[in-house]
Amino acid sequence: MMKESSMHDEIRKLKRQTAALASFGTQSLRTHDLDRLLTEACETVATSLDAELVKVLELLPDGERMLVRSGVGWNPGVVGREIFGAHELSPSGYAMQMDKPVISGDVGEELRFEIPAFMREHHVRSMVNVVIHGEHRAWGVLEVDARAPHAFDDDDAVFLQNYANLLAAAIDRLETEAALNRAVERSELLLGELQHRVRNLLLNIRSLARRTRRSSGTLDDFSEAFEARLQALGRTQDMLTRAMDGTIALEEVLRQELQAHGMDDPERTLLRGPCIELTGGAAQALALAFHELATNAGKYGAFARPEGRLSVTWEITEEPEQVVLHWRESEVEMPAEPERRGFGSETIEKSIAYMLAGEARLSFSGDGADCEIRFPLSGQGHVSGGQG
CATH class of the missing domain: 3.30.450.40 (GAF domain)
Structure with missing residues (x-):
């Protein structure tokens, strides 16, 4: 049993x-x-x-x-x-x-x-x-x-x-x-970011077209200048697309524009500053400013003569926290003030104010161009450590 x-x-x-x-x-x-x-x-x-x-x-x-x-x-x-x-x-x-x-x-x-x-x-x-x-x-x-x-x-x-x-x-x-849910959420986030970026890009292109038209004497002048500025925007967009977190280092944006203008000779160029990661909007604004400065340096300034030199330095100030960037050219013989302040000056000064809530001051001396750009770091990027 x-x-x-x-x-x-x-x-x-x-x-x-x-x-x-x-x-x-x-x-x-x-x-x-x-x-x-x-x-x-x-x-x-x-x-x-x-x-x-x-x-x-x-x-x-x-x-x-x-x-x-x-x-x-x-x-x-x-x-x-x-x-x-x-x-x-x-x-x-x-x-x-x-x-x-x-x-x-x-x-x-x-x-x-x-x-x-x-x-x-x-x-x-x-x-x-x-x-x-x-x-x-x-x-x-x-x-x-x-x-x-x-x-x-x-x-x-x-x-x-x-x-x-x-x-x-x-x-x-x-x-x-x-x-899969995380992937979907990330895709939706990226789609929203892409739509926002495209809207901003279209606004920038429309603004570029209007300003380039005002400063161009002929259709050929307009075509040449507008295409060059579009290429500067395109290079920045390409970098943003490759960036995993949607930010780009300030130095990377600067080097990209200098290389595009054949101005990356380390014997003639000094770049120095903390590692600052920029948002897409800030990167686009600075890319256009660097493009105009580099174009001017290639035609009339530091890189128009073999003895010319370029120094670009940047730092973070406190109270208020700002990025302060200095573009200084030397060993250049040029008029103290150019006869005609073209769209390049307008882009550098006005666009920094509109797009970065900052200010830019461009001046010329017998030694070359001198530009100071200031903008608040908050909302435009962050310091990631290291020294450029």
Whole structure:
């Protein structure tokens, strides 16, 4: 009769576990919250094995520690806080290292492991650990603990491993969904940024066209100047497109324009200042200003003569916090004031005021052009450290 009773108990246990697997498999497809999924998994396992204590351990990104991510039966302060090593001296770490279930019938006689203090405080005597396999690496461990010596057997381990496999598949699905949602959110953010950038670019192009027309004597003059200014905007847009965070270093914008005008000779050019990351709008405004200054330097200034020199320095001032940039040309023979102040001067002075809420002062001496540009850093960029 005892054997028959024991057989019936095993059959009932097997049916209960099979039903639990089927139920969780269906339920996991409907859940979109990872913490809720893990809690439900612990509760189902506890019911299926008549277990007092169940927990899910998540392997942390460093690969060396595990966090009690979820559980049932534990005192407050355990779930979400307790961390221990993912090494062979811990039961769960040993299971992960060996990649197989680990059963310990009585921790009092266990010589393989160091039992964490919080488990001793809960009077854990028996346990079984199985690995939750992730898509690329082990995600963590599913562990069942008992306060009395318990003869966990291979059937229990097989059930838990099957359960852990279902859990791993559900976790992979949720993490994939989360990654896709982040990708969608980023795409929407990038689309909004692109639309904003295109609107600003079209406004800049319209303004360039109007100002270039006013300062051009002939259609050929207009075509040449307008195309050059569009190319300056295009170079900045190309840099913004490649930038991961939508910002460009001030020095990179400056070097780009100097290179485009053949003015990147290190023997004749000095660039120095802190590393400042500019927003797209600030980068466009400065790119146009640098383009006009470089065009002037190439035609009449520092780079119109082999002995000419260019120094561009910038700094951050305090109270108020501003970027102050100095463009200084030297060893140049030119009139103290050009006879005609063209669109280049207007772009440098007026555009900085309109687009950067700053100011620019352009002057000429017998030694070359001298331009000071000031604009508030707030809203236009940030200092990222380092010295140019």
